[in-house]
Amino acid sequence: MIEMALNIKSLPKKKYVMPGHAACPGCPETIGFRHLGMALGDKAVTVIPAGCSAVIQGLWPKQGWGLPALNIVFAAGAATASGLARALERRGVDAHVVVWAGDGGTADIGLQSLSGAAERGENIIYVCVDNEAYMNTGIQRSSLTPHGAWTTTTHRGNPGTKKPIPQIVAAHRVPYVATASIGYPWDFIAKLRKAAKIRGFKYIHLHAPCPVGWRFDAGLTGKIAKLAVETGAWILYEYENGKLKLNPPSNRLLDPSKRKPIEEYIKLQGRFRNISPESLEVLKRDIDRNWEEIRTALRAQGDL
Ligand SMILES: Cc1ncc(C[n+]2csc(CCOP(=O)(O)OP(=O)(O)O)c2C)c(N)n1
Ligand code: SF4
Secondary structure, eight states: OGGGGOOGGGSOSSOSBOTTOSOOTTOHHHHHHHHHHHHHGGGEEEEEESSHHHHHHHOTTOOOBOSOEEEEOGGGHHHHHHHHHHHHHHTTOOOEEEEEEEHIIIIITTHHHHHHHHHHTOSOEEEEEEOSSBTTTTOBOOTTSOTTOOBTTBTTOOOSOOOOHHHHHHTTTOSEEEEEETTOHHHHHHHHHHHHHSOSOEEEEEEOOOHHHHTOOGGGHHHHHHHHHHTTSSOOEEEETTEEEEOTTGGGOSSGGGSOOHHHHHTTOGGGTTOOHHHHHHHHHHHHHHHHHHHHHHHHTTOO
16 A cells, blocks of 8 residues: 555654744645655755745745745646756756646646646656635636636626646656645655656656635544545545556545545535536536546556
């Protein structure tokens, strides 16, 4: 199991998220930041496009991030990281360049530079911190907002469904693509460390429930992140050189009867308070389709 490969003693003692930062209580992005620091330590150099993380990391006088960071325009995360990684390598600096971008900065406005860097095989790690909306500017819908969710631009519930970004990146035939969740720190840390050992373009899609935008109590961030996985709404997996593998606990959830009912996940979130029965069915169908695609891929590679 991926969790077993890590020892708590292997984590740095240094704290990479400082007290006094500008994030809301229960913020998933600061939790993810902590895990990034634990995984890569001082070798990480971050590139952070506009979004909540840029504010948490860099809003003077409340700087809260203990690693080098380059704040960059929305559309240029992966392009900037590409240049930075090449420059550091040319100078002989042993570093891991990590893009840390929101779902809006990744799936919408940053997609072009992400695709370009993936296609060129740039030696960077790209992390999409997916809180399923444009949170920093007031909870607007992104192409990673799930079906039926309220946002300030979808008052009657989002009519679309989540864009399959990990699969889109995997279609670039990059060496490593993985999903992760802030509710499963060992899995995320192990995936970051694995990505750091691979040369070329690596992509990790981090599910990050946001109490402000999803309308839940700030003390429930971890619980909701875990429920997303336990209900099958979020699936933990990795593609290594194109080969798909489900990670625990998702590897035990291929059978739908093993999953908790999706209602357990959505009933804790105000953004789904007014979801109609029809929209709930669409949401469930979308989740079923994700699992069906996983099953098809596993079958095609002879693993099912
Ligand atoms: C080109 C451009 N358009 C719009 C903005 C305004 N803006 C700043 S942060 C942000 C939201 C970012 O959302 P996301 O990438 O999902 O990250 P989050 O804030 O949710 O972490 C927007 C729209 C901008 N900075 N640049
Ligand atoms: S809006 Fe959400 S993601 Fe942004 S700082 Fe607040 S809790 Fe974190």
